[in-house]
Amino acid sequence: MLKRTKIVSLINADQTIDQVLVKGWVRTRRDSKDFSFIEINDGSCLKNIQVIANNNLANYEEVKKLTTGSSVAITGALVASKGGNQKYEIVAQEIEIYSLAPDDYPLQKKKHTDEYLRTIAHLRPRTNKYGAAFRVRSELSFAIHKFFNDRGFRYVHTPIITGSDCEGAGEMFQVTTLDLNNIPKLPNGEVDYSQDFFGKAAHLTVSGQLNGEMYALGLGDIYTFGPTFRAENSNTTRHAAEFWMIEPEMAFADIYDDMDLAEDMVRFCVKHVMDKCADDLALFDKFVEPGLIAKLQNIVDNGFARITYAEAIEIMQKSGHNFEYKPEFGIDMQTEHERYLAETHFKRPVIVRDYPKEIKAFYMRLNEDGRTVAAMDVLVPGIGEMIGGSQREERYDVLVQKIKEMGMKEEDYSWYLDSRKYGSVPHAGFGLGFERMMMLVTGIANIRDVIPFPRTPNSINF
């Protein structure tokens, strides 16, 4: 019994083969007088394999009805192609038709707009561009795991459902089994969560960081890589309600170790994808973002610029550039500022650190100057903020003070504070939006096009 061979193996074969079995979907069929050319794609690589179907096939009349999108199994000989565009082709000995796609198959043999393909997100992995995008997504995920595994980081699975409604990273989706048409209430009118599934209010996680810190302070170096949810009404090309985040956390590390890790990780992952997905990246370089490969090579070769927030403000003030929001110490950086720094001034990724404490989260470590925190953001051309991280405040008293200052309840963080109470050590970590790294690597400009089935405000189809 002949085993199926994937097309990627045949494309890269080093010699002809008497008999092979390929299975896939028809991309196009071109008829000649006595035979037909059929191009088959099975998703194993960007390229199709060309099949020659001669009229001596038992079911040649059926073969001539093959439409774009139909599925087939083809047994034949892998031979040198007489045509110029491919090294090998298959001369079919037998063509089994699994299924003929009717003439309303939505994918035509031409370029479709991304907007249209979003309306048929269940079929877009059958296109060249989206096939490439999701092969890269898989390879990029693997690169993340490989990078951390090679460095001895442990992969920690932090909870998706959280009972802490104060992770502090944005609006949360509530999780409940209460009957929304008949909500149990307390005498004071508030919802009686004691009757809910967990006996208290529950939400989808917005970050695994606080949990991740606990494991770093036991296992040493850890990372999380999983889905994250934000109920923000964000309508942009860079935000989704459900996205994947990578959150490493290192014990016995400071903000400089953190920046080194972020830069090393991005450069490793970019290099990995360049090595493993050359054909797919070439497609993006040609049709999606001209100059993409040169941009990626620059990231791999030259590394990131590093400046402090104060230096960033000064650079912008002296630039003569007309900003809508004037750069002054203390402002939260706007998109225009991030883009100026990464795209115009440095023309490569830049890490900005030591932000004013007022604009950053409570858990970030207060610097010696008393007015900045050891936070760092990685700003990337075309995307803006891709990574946000910090050295964590490990001093119990300072952290409690910060929690109070920001109007939060100390008792809500008792378990978190335990880590500072018992054997606290300096530690640092960051959060990386996986889809944003996908956008960097592929040049795809909309986050909806780098997630298989994107979830955004008012959109949860498929």
Added chain:
RNA sequence: UCCGGCUUAGCUCAGCGGUAGAGCAAUCGGCUGUUAACCGAUUGGUCGCCUGUUCGAAUCAGGCAGCCGGAGCCA
């Protein structure tokens, strides 16, 4: 959530007060070791929805919806 734009054939668009068009796709036929093949023919639309202005609305005005882009929030 705010600002702007768009919505006409399966897809991409033109038409911008006088009653519906093109290219591609599809279907049929022809031709050819073809390469998103080529040539010819055919099919295909209550012009997003509602209301108004007008003798007459795809076209002008108002409202609504959806989509897209920018901003904010952030990853």
